[in-house]
Amino acid sequence: MSFVLKTTTSNVRSGELSTRAGKVLTPTFMPDGTRGAVKLLTPEQVVKTGVQVVLANTYHLHLAPGEDVIAKLGGLHKFANRKGPMLTDSGGFQVFSLAKVRKITEDGVTFKDPKTGDTVFLSPEKSIQIQMKMGADMIVAFDDVTALDEKGRDRTLEAFERTHRWLERSLAEYQRLTKNMKESDSPIIFGVVQGGLDKDLRKKSLEIVQSLPVGGIAIGGLSVGETREEMHEMLEYLSGLYDDSPRPRFLLGVGDPIDVRKGIECGIDMFDCVMPTRNARHATVWIKGDEKIHLTNEKYIEDTSVIDENCDCYTCISGYSRGFLRHQFKVGEPLAGALASIHNIRYLERLCEDYR
Numbered sequence: 326m327s328f329v330l331k332t333t334t335s336n337v338r339s340g341e342l343s344t345r346a347g348k349v350l351t352p353t354f355m356p357d358g359t360r361g362a363v364k365l366l367t368p369e370q371v372v373k374t375g376v377q378v379v380l381a382n383t384y385h386l387h388l389a390p391g392e393d394v395i396a397k398l399g400g401l402h403k404f405a406n407r408k409g410p411m412l413t414d415s416g417g418f419q420v421f422s423l424a425k426v427r428k429i430t431e432d433g434v435t436f437k438d439p440k441t442g443d444t445v446f447l448s449p450e451k452s453i454q455i456q457m458k459m460g461a462d463m464i465v466a467f468d469d470v471t472a473l474d475e476k477g478r479d480r481t482l483e484a485f486e487r488t489h490r491w492l493e494r495s496l497a498e499y500q501r502l503t504k505n506m507k508e509s510d511s512p513i514i515f516g517v518v519q520g521g522l523d524k525d526l527r528k529k530s531l532e533i534v535q536s537l538p539v540g541g542i543a544i545g546g547l548s549v550g551e552t553r554e555e556m557h558e559m560l561e562y563l564s565g566l567y568d569d570s571p572r573p574r575f576l577l578g579v580g581d582p583i584d585v586r587k588g589i590e591c592g593i594d595m596f597d598c599v600m601p602t603r604n605a606r607h608a609t610v611w612i613k614g615d616e617k618i619h620l621t622n623e624k625y626i627e628d629t630s631v632i633d634e635n636c637d638c639y640t641c642i643s644g645y646s647r648g649f650l651r652h653q654f655k656v657g658e659p660l661a662g663a664l665a666s667i668h669n670i671r672y673l674e675r676l677c678e679d680y681r
């Protein structure tokens with residue numbers, strides 16, 4: 326892995342990250358291909374928006390079809406017909422936000438598969454094994470994000486401390502599984518910084534993660550219900566604390582253009598979020614100035630203009646009118662969601678390209 330920073334203006338960075346599946350120019354936005362596909366889009370349509378990395382969810386893919394099936398189908402890239410770099414998250418966030426957690430112990434988390442009711446166990450070692458078996462080019466250490474719904478400092482502190490013990494176990498498992506691989510063939514592993522909105526904990530967490538041989542620094546536990554001001558304040562605070570090591574910084578689960586801009590200006594290199602595509606499927610798109618419009622609005626019924634005349638995405642260049650899109654949304658045609666998804670992803674890729 327190498328990460329070369331080409332230019333830096335104050336905190337804004339422009340870099341080139343080498344992964345085993347190809348180069349990635351940063352800053353960059355990575356859409357979520359939750360179950361191996363970005364919803365409604367073909368891999369070719371995704372690439373044409375300027376996407377360089379597609380993210381897939383360990384939690385969802387582990388539950389179905391399972392990493393063994395994916396490995397038998399040729400690994401994540403072949404499975405998803407994805408030719409460029411892919412990143413998997415650790416599964417931690419979904420375990421705590423989607424599943425009925427039954428028990429958290431030092432060992433790991435036991436939860437119920439919401440679909441089948443089966444008992445599933447996930448631990449730092451297991452998460453790394455799953456991600457390695459699927460064959461992602463970038464992987465994330467398993468963290469304790471239970472503090473999500475329990476904001477008290479005690480719980481934050483417990484999750485914080487456990488996250489670092491789990492990071493060491495994730496790293497040990499990663500080192501065990503990559504010991505016979507050349508460095509250039511190994512996936513890049515990200516360690517996750519936690520600590521909620523507590524600045525002391527955040528600072529300590531960042532110091533611990535940076536002191537370990539991780540390939541990248543991920544910032545977790547933001548965009549989970551705090552205010553925008555609180556998130557931005559934390560990003561600013563952290564921006565003064567990063568060390569000089571050439572490692573990419575990944576802000577987990579953030580994809581609103583206003584927050585992405587703030588992140589980039591605070592030295593973040595990578596972003597992922599389901600929001601751009603989820604919004605698009607619900608007819609909400611961004612136009613110039615980060616303004617959100619709702620295409621189902623009555624006022625677009627006879628509107629001949631495209632979503633955004635400044636946009637160079639397929640949807641806008643081809644001339645699909647707001648009136649047409651409104652109608653397709655109203656009658657429930659999936660094409661509308663696909664066209665709006667292309668626009669929203671392109672919106673964020675253009676934003677990142679402008680900074681690069």
Ligand SMILES: [Zn+2]
Pocket residue numbers: 632633636637638639640641642667668669671
């Ligand atoms: Zn567009």
